[in-house]
Every structure is written in structure tokens, then in C-alpha cells.
Amino acid sequence: MIARLIPHPGLSAFLVLTWVLLTNSVSLNTLVLALLLGLAIPVLTASYWPDRPRLRSPVRLLCYIGLVVWDVIVANFQVARIILFMPHDQIRSAWITVPIDLPSPEALAMLAGTITLTPGTLTADVSADRKALLIHCLHAPDPDATRDDIKQRYEARLQRIFA
Template identity: 40%
Template structure:
């Protein structure tokens, strides 16, 4: 019964918290709306979640969260320096193809989000068989080093979390 009413309990909790934060006064009406949203939205979006999320190793997820946060800050500085550099020192971007071992669709979705959040990187395309990822980098010096970085910093922890 509970699983049918709350197919995604973490999403439901997040929706309640988000609604209450956004509608600051904690009135009875806001609580009722938060609970209504926490029931209706997961039910309506259930078909958009084709595979259930198997989340394990929360400590690895916590470490990955902080690693991505620090990478965002570091790459913001790199992009800033690259955009204000003189013409002869302008970074040259390029595409790399990252071979993927990660197969879980939820893990791939998180990898896509990470690649889009890190300044200077863009998830460009994934192979139909999910075996490779095309990424554009704002500043590309050593393609193999960047491939290894993506695989070690992001893909390996995601495999540990989702597979």
C-alpha cells in the first residue's frame, strides 16, 4: 500500500522539503499542498523512471558530491583564465571519446549531469550501445589524461554507487 502511494519516497520527501522552503510560512495550507505534491508528482512521473534506483555506498556518493563541488570551483577559475588570456595563450578546445564501463541508466544520468555542471565540459553524445561518450572540453591539452580523469574521478565512483 505504501509503495503504491509513494513509489519514490526520497522524491516525495524532497518535494515536501522544497515546497516548504519555497513557501516560507509553514501554514496548514502549505503543509497540505506539500503532502499533495509529494503524492501526486511521483505518481505522475513514475513512467519517466524506467529502472528502479539501486543506491549503495552512501559514503562514496558523499565523497563524489564534494569532489564535483571542488571541480566546479577549480574549472570556473580555469575557464575564467582561458577567457581573459591573450590570443597566443588562448585555450584550444576539442572533443574526446571516453570508453564507458558504466551501464546503469541512473548512473549514466548522473554522469551526464556532472559533465554538464563542470564548467568547460559538455556531454555531447553517447553511443547507442552506451559504450562510449563524446565530451567537449573547453581546454584540451592531453586527451588521454582527460579520459583517465573522467573515468577515475566520476565513472568509477558512479559504478560503485549504482552497480
């Protein structure tokens, strides 16, 4: 019953928070409207998102987000250096395939987003059976090392976060 009324508690909390941030004030009518939206939208969209993602450890998720933010900062300096100082003929772009073994589509989406935001890599597509990601590297002298790096640094952590 409760699972039907609140299909995604995380999404509900996120919607309430977003609405309060949007109105930029915490008053009774803001909260009532926020709760209303937070309850209605997940129910109305439940058929598009049937399974609830199972988080195994939220603490690890926070650590993961911290790691990604740090990597994004480092990534930007690397990409800036490539754009500014590397001549065209030295930039070696490459397509690579990364085989993926993740339990849920949510984890896969998170990995794809992480890859796009971090050093010189960009997720371009996923195989139709969701077992491999197509990634474009801006400058990868050693594509195999990039692939192993993605698998060890991000995928292994996500496997531990999502059950």
C-alpha cells in the same frame, strides 16, 4: 502495494522539501499540500520513470557532491584564465570519446552533468546504446589524459555509489 503507491520515495521527499522551500514557511497547510504533491506527482509520472535507482551508499554520494562542488570552483578559475589570457591560436579544442560502464541511466545522467560542470569539458551526446559519451574539451593539449581523469575521478566513484 506500497511500491505502487510510492514509486520513488526519494522523489517524494525532494518534492515535499521543494514545496516547503518555495512557500518559505513550515505550517500545517503547507505540509499537507506538500505531502499531497509529493505523493501525487510520483504516481502520475511513474510510467516515465519505471525503475527505481538503487543507491548503495548515500554517504559516498554526499562525498561525491562535495568533490564536485570543489571541482566546479577550481574549474571556474581555469576557464576564466583560458577566456581572459589565452590567445585564440593557443586554445586547442578537442572532441573525445569516453567509453562508459555504468549500471543505471541515473548514474549516467549524473556523470554527464558532472562533466559539463567541471574543468573545460562539456557532454555533447551519448551513443545510442549508452556505452560511450561524446565530450567537447575547451582546451585539452592531451585528450587521453582528460579521458583517463574522467574515468578515474568520477566514473569509478559513481560505480561504487550506484549498485
